[in-house]
Amino acid sequence: MPTFTSLDVTDVRFPTSRSLDGSDAMNKDPDYSAAYLELRTSDGESGASLVFTIGRGNDVQGEAIRALSHHVIGRDVEEVLADIGRAGAAMIEDSQLRWLGPEKGVMQMAIGAVVNALWDLRCMREGKPLWLLLAELSPEELVDLVDFRYLEDALTREEALEILERALPGRAARIAQIQDRGYPAYTTTPGWLGYSDEKMERLLREARDQGFEMVKLKVGGDLADDLRRFEITRRILGEDFLVAADANQRWGVAEAVAAMEALAPAHPYWIEEPTSPDDVLAHAEIRRRISPIKVATGEHVHNRIMFKQLLQAGAVDVVQIDATRVGGVHENLAILLLAAKYGVPVCPHAGGVGLCEMVQHLSMLDFIAISGTMDDRRIEYVDHLHEHFVEPAIIQEGHYLAPQLPGAGARMLPASIETHRFPDGPVWKELTR
């Protein structure tokens, strides 16, 4: 009987701050990074996953993942994979580690990474990409993965089952549709604050020509700057193109309302992260005051309990899940079910390192087995760092094509890991010479 033998974590960092890729109002100089893990078994298999960070602290994230080793090492592989839901719950309930959250920050992301690595291994063994493996589970099997603690005032197990059962009839047709056409994407590639107007113009034209039907601009630095960049965008893409704005938590309520009133003539489609991701009540107030501009948030929303409240309070028009922020596939499944219950579309956050590769599986699952629709739903796409993955995300005519290889999407190329290992890989040795 194979057992888990090691949980290897590598600190992988890309020196993106040199090019201002990924620069926004709060995160000025990110070095896109991954706390990368491989969970190895005694018969030579492995499950891979990662947590995305933006540089410093990637080592802390790695320590948090290592701190979960006792939950898997030495255990029977078949037994754990037969009930990944239980394995995830045991990590959440760890009676000592729980104090460091509970259910938030680096520990929750670490739990998510181990959960996702277990799913990656199960996908490898069953020879399926994650989206398809999950989309073929029964409603009961899916619901068994969800931790309903603290959710039942908004969503009970029975209601979740009902949502999944309602979507059962069309599953096969929707699988075919995903295989055929993929899932809609939007792009943030042109929108980073650090780019010159010329670079932005070129990237906007490319985005339109590549078939994207929506772009997103970073805002929240200087208002005059934001207005100019929106003007350029409207000049190039026209008045009807969907253009979202992303403030990356820059404002309080009054500042958000004032800024959106100023930007309203350029009719942004949504404002993303107008304020602190923790501030449910502020999001609700902002949404009330800037309607019809939509409010979106989620990439920093730390667990299902916060998403539940955003939905209960009518605080968001768009739920933005992230593949590595919460407790993995299970908690994202809970969030997808909550969004379906409240009829709010999910438009995942992506970009970074591996987030596109990972989160596409969840949107495809949402379409096939949960919400059953792609209306008003698009996955973010940023054209960075895909070449380091075994199966890079592929965009065609503004759509993510369905991944075909077995796995959950996070597996990186060994050479990429080796080259970008921090601080002793060749890329970093060269930079610090």
Next chain:
Amino acid sequence: MPTFTSLDVTDVRFPTSRSLDGSDAMNKDPDYSAAYLELRTSDGESGASLVFTIGRGNDVQGEAIRALSHHVIGRDVEEVLADIGRAGAAMIEDSQLRWLGPEKGVMQMAIGAVVNALWDLRCMREGKPLWLLLAELSPEELVDLVDFRYLEDALTREEALEILERALPGRAARIAQIQDRGYPAYTTTPGWLGYSDEKMERLLREARDQGFEMVKLKVGGDLADDLRRFEITRRILGEDFLVAADANQRWGVAEAVAAMEALAPAHPYWIEEPTSPDDVLAHAEIRRRISPIKVATGEHVHNRIMFKQLLQAGAVDVVQIDATRVGGVHENLAILLLAAKYGVPVCPHAGGVGLCEMVQHLSMLDFIAISGTMDDRRIEYVDHLHEHFVEPAIIQEGHYLAPQLPGAGARMLPASIETHRFPDGPVWKELTR
């Protein structure tokens, strides 16, 4: 000019799980621990502080503290100490570490630890205990320590100043009162789930005889058990004694309401942590449905933005700050000001390792310079592990006596640190032999 030369972190753990001290419905086997730091200067001084954890993960917490080294090492001591507010803000705004929160979990606790160590050093240099040093700052100096980002829809800088100015006239008299009589305490020593009825009865009698006017019992394991323990408590302490209950996040809304309806005949004074600390809306709903039993929470509430919402939503009757959960003295000052604005009493969480020693300074500051009252306010006290501190908390007639030594309270005895160092100190070597 002295500079900061090192940030030394030690993993200190006490094997408390052997005696079931500290056992509750969610934390069954805590090994009370401290990620202990000393921030040293080139002229041989140091500021000490700690983050309390309950065992596993204390090493992760230590790594998080070390990750902040670049914010202090090499910097001019006088310059940093002259504006600790700025030093704290710079750590919160760290453009890469911010991704790991923002403002939550181990990173926020780490920032709090460094902030608190800077205050400890400043206290040592000025020869004052923290409560007195802070209580002698001007309203402007205090307000300058607060980060008002995300707070201004509830509390502006001007309103905070007004609160502090209103309390100016009586400061000297209240300092004298604190020096004379101290600050009221309540005790959780008798209430842990793991104790036998006999041990509990003995500890309840001792609590009353020591002059405490309130005790707290852990609940949320087995309801019949909770009822029996409340019955014993009422038999020993009478009907008028204040007896609070603490569920340690065990329930959802419906379970909390049902449990409190069952416990109502024993008239618990408050129910603490009835549900997830993240769930503002659930606390509000529970409070509405179990009135007049009060709702208390805070020891796991991760920042000022969450406390703000608990107050805005009318979700709590009692705010429970914790000395090491949030971003240190500065963020706790923001929370004290928010509570004063909303007229809600603050009854700090304490116990653990060093929490009593640290948090008493903040309640004393609240009395002297912020709320100006002790009505309905008591600091938790648990009779554990005080002997390891340079200045242990002292209780007399149910009151915390005012600390007299210079410092912020967290400084431990070198021998205690050495003996309990994990995993290689003698206590742990003996246990794992």
